Amino acid sequence: MSIQPVVLWTDALLFALVVAGLLAALHVRRTEPLREAWRAVGRRPTGMAAATVLLAFVVVGLLDSLHYRPLLPELEQGAEVSAGAQGQRSPIYSAEVLSALDAILAPLRLQTEKTYSAPLAATLYQRETVVAPDGGQVRVYPRLVHGASHLTDPPAQLAADVAWRVVKAVAIAAAVWSLAFVLVVFGVGRGSQLRWGEAVSAVVRGRTALAWRAALLSFGVLLLITSVWAMLATHYHVFGTDKVGQDVLYLALKSVRTALVIGTITTLVMMPFAVALGIAAGYLGGWVDDAVQYVYTVLNAIPGVLLIAAAVLMMQVVIDTHPQWFDTAAQRSDARLLALCFILGMTSWTGLARLLRGETLKLRELEYVQAARAFGVGTAAILRRHILPNVMHIVLIALVMDFSGLVLAEAVLSYVGIGVDPTTISFGTMINMARAELAREPMVWWSLAAAFVFMFVLVLAANLFADVVRDAFDPRRS
Amino acid sequence: MFAYLVRRVLYAIPILIGVNMLTFVLFFVVNSPDDMARMQIGIKRATPEAIERWKVERGYDKPLFFNDAASGTGRLTDTIFFDKSLRMFAFDFGRADDGRDIAQEIRDRMAPSLAIALPTFALGLFAAVSLALLLVFFRATYLDFWGVVGCVAMMSISSLFYIIGGQWLVSKLWALVPISGYAAGIDAARFLVLPVLIGVVAGIGSSTRWYRTIFLEEISKDYVRTARAKGLSELRVLFRHVLKNAMIPILTGVVVVIPLLFMGSLLMESFFAIPGLGSYTIDAINAQDFAVVRAMVFIGSVLYIVGLILTDISYTLVDPRVRLE
Secondary structure (H helix, E strand, O other), X not given: OOEEEEOOHHHHHHHHHHHHHHHHHHHHHHOHHHHHHHHHHHHOHHHHHXXXXXXXXXXXXXXXXXXXXXXXXXXXXXXXXXXXHHOOOOOOEOOOOEEHHHHHOHXXXXXXXXXXXXXXXXXXXXXXXXXXXXXXXXXXXXXXXXXXXXXXXXXXXXXXXXXXXXXXXXXXXXHHHHHHHHHHHHHHHHHOOOOHHHHHHHHHOOOOOOOHHHHHHHHXXXXXXXXXXXXXXXXXXXXXXXXXXXXXXXXXXXXXXXXXXXXXXXXXXXXXXXXXXXXXXXXXXXXXXXXXXXXXXXXXXXXXXXXXXXXXXXXHHHHHHOHHHOOOHHHHHHHHHHXXXXXXXXXXXXXXXXXXXXXXXXXXXXXXXXXXXXXXXXXXXXXXXXXXXXXXXHHHHHHXXXXXXXXXXXXXXXXXXXXXXXXXXXXXXXXHHHHHHHOOOOOOOHHHHHHXXXXXXXXXXHHHHHHHHHHHHOOOOO | OHXXXXXXXXXXXXXXXXXXXXXXXXXXXXXXXXXXXXXXXXXXOOOHHHHHHHHHHHOOOOOOOOOOOOOOOHHHHOOHHXXXXXXXXXOOOOEOOOOOEHHHHHHHHHHHHHHHHHHHHHHHHHHHHHHHHHHHHOOOOHHHHHHXXXXXXXXXXXXXXXXXXXXXXXXXXXXXXXXXXXXOHHHXXXXXXXXXXXXXXXXXXXXXXXXXXXXXXXXXXXXXXXHXXXXXXXXXXXXXXXXXHOHHHHHHHHHHHOHHHHHOOHHHHHHOOOOOHHHHHHHHHHHOOHHHHHHHHHHHHHHHHHHHXXXXXXXXXXXXXXXXX
């Protein structure tokens, strides 16, 4: 085998989350009230559009979570020689951990330039002194090694070449989108027993049960962008390159995974605490309630950033003094990312716990819970059967509401220096590096612009989706 | 009311002890002082002597809880726990790594922090409540719809972009105010305009939406219908009835942050080079000055508890039904 799969901790947790999501979806299919609530999400155009965009981000993030270590090609031979001598193969794998996304984006990842270059440029951003053929020195804008290197006369050809590629990209996107449109029309037609013409008009006019038109439109926009990028990225740097010549589009795409990990794993790791303690405090009362309330008052009393700062500083000391725990740099930065999730989770579970405690206090006085108690059902069974299912909507709402806040928090924390490892590509580290570039003359704006666009779209979609989910699941909002 | 306040202050003590224990565990038990020393000196240069010197300089060479070598009360007081944790209750924070007295530093840096945090807070609150009332006045119209869309869009932008964008636009492109820095006295205004403005704009999306929800909840109640039935104008209903009755949820969220304004804003102060407590904290974090971070954690929790008590008192001011007993 030419690769060695690597499962980082956050990968495992992300995929566990996907499996849990699928199981939850099965459960929802079988439970009518839940199905109805999710249908209410799907009926809202904002909900469907936001979900489509989020799904695109999730696909990028999951592809970036399939990690492996490639076999080192130049060492392969040597390894075989020694293997032949010892009678067994011992392949040597690269210390660099790559992901499936890296493999797909190989052209982007490998086509690095010397330093800054503007989006779609053919030359570097700054003049450099080169030796002319006649021996004299001239200050010119050197051509890029990869960007627009297929053109012989960039100033004359560049615009036409880019335009032609965009036209091709639009054509491809249109073809794929038509296919998706036909599939949706087919599905809608079968679902509500319409003829073709009726189904087409229902989708086009947005009169379907679920808001398919909104989903198709946002899918179309995403498709268009992706295909334009795909057509251009093989020969240009769509978002330019950064200080060490890395493609900014590649960095932005890699940041997505970090944002998703922070946004979801944090809530995932804090949920068991919040649910167990919140429900226990609300249902059992007495000293359990006092103890839980004490713990979360203490945690609340410390300003969030400071508690995070203190914990991250200490975590950093632990990681730095135990280098032997980690095989590769990727594992170390992954450990730091996971620790950050835990720390953020530890500081943010109190809000959810308080909500759950309040809701449980209400529920325990309801007739059906009292009836269960009168029948002699045990406390554990009551909590599992009657309380837990009826507070799950709060957990779900917290999960989607917290996501965008956590993505934003990551950027700020990384700026402050208590976020992800500096080697982890994230929106925070991108902004951090880009900040100094604005002061340059002439200004380098594209890294910041790329980080802004990606983050804004992700957080906006998450905010809109969270609103729709809350409207659908919160009984107080109807 | 006095008895109530005394009780609240007494309640605060176990919470502060909890905070204290938590920071103690975090800073001295999770990592031994040796680990911290090795980290600060640099793993490669950390000889046993260097570590020992580092610990002696900072007073980390004592036992954690119990000192067998000392005699009398010294057995309990000549320890890290007493020196570094318990002394905080007397606001004695010891010295920072650069040798300066932390308590003095905090006193000096409070004013710049307040100078930027207080106007940001007041203007932000005023702007958000006004905008929310405006949206509620035009509820269920296009103005309301697009207003909410604007709020959601604005809260989807990281505060880092507001700061970077604002600095670039106002200071660099238009050259209206200095890009960063601080001066004492009236001269400070020049440096404060931009951070305050950015602070207000950055927070306005989420807070306007939050107040709008509160007002909308209030406006569907019976007393509002009665007020309208009496023939009051919509403006009067909004200001005299809705705003007044929405004070309790507004105060719940607002009053608790007032004391924390002393702590300043980490981001604003570090971007604008304002010598307040926020930039002090950020510098301490970057320099891994554990003593300063511990002091700030303690002060932050004290201020938070003060905020909770103030919140309770403020309820009695706006709602005559609430009595503190």
